[in-house]
Amino acid sequence: MSSYTENKDDLLKRLRRIEGQVRGIQRMIEEDQYCVDVLVQIAAVRAALYKVGFNILQNHAHGCVMKAIRAEEEAGDQAIDELLDVIFRFTK
Amino acid sequence: MSSYTENKDDLLKRLRRIEGQVRGIQRMIEEDQYCVDVLVQIAAVRAALYKVGFNILQNHAHGCVMKAIRAEEEAGDQAIDELLDVIFRFTK
Amino acid sequence: MSSYTENKDDLLKRLRRIEGQVRGIQRMIEEDQYCVDVLVQIAAVRAALYKVGFNILQNHAHGCVMKAIRAEEEAGDQAIDELLDVIFRFTK
Amino acid sequence: MSSYTENKDDLLKRLRRIEGQVRGIQRMIEEDQYCVDVLVQIAAVRAALYKVGFNILQNHAHGCVMKAIRAEEEAGDQAIDELLDVIFRFTK
Known part of the structure; x- marks a missing residue:
């Protein structure tokens, strides 16, 4: 069971946008755009x-x-140990 | 002009893998997988x-x-200011 | 009440060492030591x-x-909100 | 030679304040103050x-x-490699 069931639609929408942004970065690199713009x-x-x-x-x-x-x-x-572990993995 | 021209193919291959991973996370959420696994x-x-x-x-x-x-x-x-700026934006 | 009472002595020992390290950095700057060594x-x-x-x-x-x-x-x-808040303040 | 010679006094003033703050944290722990306040x-x-x-x-x-x-x-x-290395050590 997951605790995010209620805002599943919102999360999926955001992840689809992120997927599109990753494709956009590929295009930037194919077109040899300026390094700093790619990094941003x-x-x-x-x-x-x-x-x-x-x-x-x-x-x-x-x-x-x-x-x-x-x-x-x-x-x-x-549960507390698992929570702290994932937070510190996540914030690295 | 960009400074990454030489390893463009490698960068594109890695970004396509990242795109696939983002789709994988969407699937995990659709299937209500355990929060901590999604976070990892x-x-x-x-x-x-x-x-x-x-x-x-x-x-x-x-x-x-x-x-x-x-x-x-x-x-x-x-160039130095722009470099420092993008590094700190990037490491946040 | 605090939750760290048991390892208070260890924490204080470590903080005294940190205090000494901060004084050491002041000395390095007074002696004009190399920037990168100070940063390390x-x-x-x-x-x-x-x-x-x-x-x-x-x-x-x-x-x-x-x-x-x-x-x-x-x-x-x-308590959970306060915990998450302080963790993210702390990992910034 | 160091590149920070010009603002040495300002750096030393700030480090002395930091040293005082570290001593303040020791006092907080000795007095068993609330964990979250110490973390802040x-x-x-x-x-x-x-x-x-x-x-x-x-x-x-x-x-x-x-x-x-x-x-x-x-x-x-x-110099560039050393700079990047110390920045990433520093932002961890």
């Missing part, structure tokens, strides 16, 4: 992916993690 | 984009920036 | 502070946050 | 160090790096 676009896609991830993360923390903590001691500790 | 995939795509950008950045610094610095005082200072 | 030292202090913070963060998540979530619905949601 | 302070010190480093970095890029690039081909490439 790559930074924009990374920022957009960050926002999508942050949204999923928030829902996960308020959904799955809270449920696990309320269920039992050990499951809660595991 | 988003982190992987961000890391792959970072590597593509870093490659372009290195070529840019050794190519365009050095050329501008050798050309004249003012162009060199501008 | 600043990066080291930032990394050391990150580790201290991460340690406090882990104890906080397993301590205060879990307690708040078990106590009542609203307190739990607030 | 650690984030503030990391941000202050980042600004000091960025300042040194800018002067270095416009000073030492440009001089090396103008001096000879190989020294310029080395």
Whole structure:
């Protein structure tokens, strides 16, 4: 079960836009556009992916993690460790 | 003119793989897969984009920036400022 | 109440070492040492502070946050929001 | 020779303030203050160090790096590599 079910449509719309932006970067490179302009676009896609991830993360923390903590001691500790682990992987 | 002309094919191949990964994340969300698995995939795509950008950045610094610095005082200072600006935008 | 009471001595020892490193950077600048060497030292202090913070963060998540979530619905949601907020402030 | 000679006094003033902030964090821990407040302070010190480093970095890029690039081909490439390396160490 996932905690993002409610805003699934919004997430999918954003990811389709990101897919289009990645194709746009390919076109820029094929057309030999200026390095800095390509880099600015790559930074924009990374920022957009960050926002999508942050949204999923928030829902996960308020959904799955809270449920696990309320269920039992050990499951809660595991959920917290998993949460911190994925956040630090994500913010690197 | 761009400084990445030599490894254009490699960059395009990597960006096509990234495009496929973004489609993969859409599928994961459609199938309601576990939040943490989706987040790990988003982190992987961000890391792959970072590597593509870093490659372009290195070529840019050794190519365009050095050329501008050798050309004249003012162009060199501008190229350095633009380089630092895009790096910090990129590493955010 | 804090969640780091158990490893207070270790945290204080590490912070005293960090204080010494900051003084060391001042000396490097007074002696006009090479910019890159100063920057490497600043990066080291930032990394050391990150580790201290991460340690406090882990104890906080397993301590205060879990307690708040078990106590009542609203307190739990607030603790999760505060946790995510401080993590993203911290990883910037 | 360093590229930050001109704003040495400003850098030293900022580093003395940072040293004081690190001592302040030690006091907070000794007094068992709330984890999140300690974390906010650690984030503030990391941000202050980042600004000091960025300042040194800018002067270095416009000073030492440009001089090396103008001096000879190989020294310029080395200076660029060293610059990129320290930036990515620094922004981690």
